[in-house]
Amino acid sequence: MDNVKIIEIKQSVYESNDREADKLRSELKARGTFLLNLMSSPGAGKTTLLESVIPKLARKYKIGVMEADIDADVDAVRIKETGAKSIQLHTGGMCHLDAGMTRQGLDELLEDGMDFAILENVGNLVCPAEFDTGASMNACLLSVPEGIDKPLKYPLMFEVCKLVVITKIDTLPYFDFDVEKCKEYIKMRNPEAKVLMVSAKTGEGIDELCKTLEEYIEAQKG
Amino acid sequence: MDNVKIIEIKQSVYESNDREADKLRSELKARGTFLLNLMSSPGAGKTTLLESVIPKLARKYKIGVMEADIDADVDAVRIKETGAKSIQLHTGGMCHLDAGMTRQGLDELLEDGMDFAILENVGNLVCPAEFDTGASMNACLLSVPEGIDKPLKYPLMFEVCKLVVITKIDTLPYFDFDVEKCKEYIKMRNPEAKVLMVSAKTGEGIDELCKTLEEYIEAQKG
Secondary structure, three states: OOOOEEEEOOOOOOOOHHHHHHHHHHHHHHHOOEEEEEEOOOOOOHHHHHHHHHHHHOOOOOEEEEEEEOOOOHHHHHHHOOOOEEEEEEOOOOOOOOHHHHHHHHHHHOOOOOOEEEEEOOOOOOHHHHOOOOOOEEEEEEEHHHOOOHHHHOHHHHHHOOEEEEEOHHHHHHOOOOHHHHHHHHHHHOOOOEEEEOOOOOOOOHHHHHHHHHHHHHHHHO | OOOOEEEEOOOOOOOOHHHHHHHHHHHHHHHOOEEEEEEOOOOOOHHHHHHHHHHHHOOOOOEEEEEEEOOOOHHHHHHHOOOOEEEEEEOOOOOOOOHHHHHHHHHHHOOOOOOEEEEEOOOOOOHHHHOOOOOOEEEEEEEHHHOOOHHHHOHHHHHHOOEEEEEOHHHHHHOOOOHHHHHHHHHHHOOOOEEEEOOOOOOOOHHHHHHHHHHHHHHHHO
16 A cells, blocks of 8 residues: 555644634735635545546646545545645544644645645534634535435534535435535525535536636635 | 424533443433434434334334434434434534433433433534443444445544444445445454444345344343
């Protein structure tokens, strides 16, 4: 198995996470690096989606990924195979990352400059939403097998995300998943949210997602 | 829509959660009530599984369910339709329940005595595993669409669960899910874990799960 760099991140020492997050966001803007904080339930398909998206965007951009997990390095190994720079962050049992913890990963990831950095957060719809990581934007995935009621049960997650990607849409025939109702629930939490639908398996929607990400990356370059 | 009782639970005041949990567990044993703490990722099918299991076990046992969520009461409404007593616990944004919080729900649920009480915990593979709720047993679901690597990434969840139920097995043909490998990962975290496989949709495995639960309920009666 390929070796990936594993960083054991430490609890943050900053008094105000919000202040630290704003500072990090400004620094990223100044460097022209777009940092996406990608969140979802466990198994919604974050890594699989990145495996589809990275090769397309890598033709034009320098990309790096931080994989945050309680344990293991399976995701960082998978991402490394796409050719992107990939590091694994271990949270020491913690269920989220805050801005100080994100900075510890970025210090390693951004060494050589990056257009597009991705934080694949711990799989969890509760805690990661509560902490501003300092990312340029929050996005979350909602997979078809999970069902449409997630925005009802996990309101904050959908309030803080500007982009919601419905994944595994190739499985729509096998699940009772009302797409329009789901979109309605998402908009109820965040009327401004952009909602896209993709299947990493069939490739449906991947080009549109890449186009959207490209707009964000370009906007960050200013 | 049916009305269900919603309890806004408060942060616990107990100094030692472990002590409080042991106390609650003894009280449940003395009353002959088996309390199952059911955990999983969001959307792994906890409520759907209970909808399959409750009608079968209700022929013989008095059953009550506490649905813990950050918000909404969709699950408690669904459970009420099975005929079981059902209450909704709102955690005030918290990602888990501890023993004191569980007790607040049980005070309401157990009024008239219960053979089988179920705590459907917040959908989350991290935080709920960290807090002993005082339940007689911990169980977790792992759904086929989530993938087999969850025991690698969320070790504690699988260490604390005596029963792991692989759900949505009717979707095995549509996902790349190696059952034997998954069982191996589960056993790596907890060699004693019992692993069952079910589909609430086709009914496969439901009888065996009910038989297992019946054994636990009877053992609790002593």
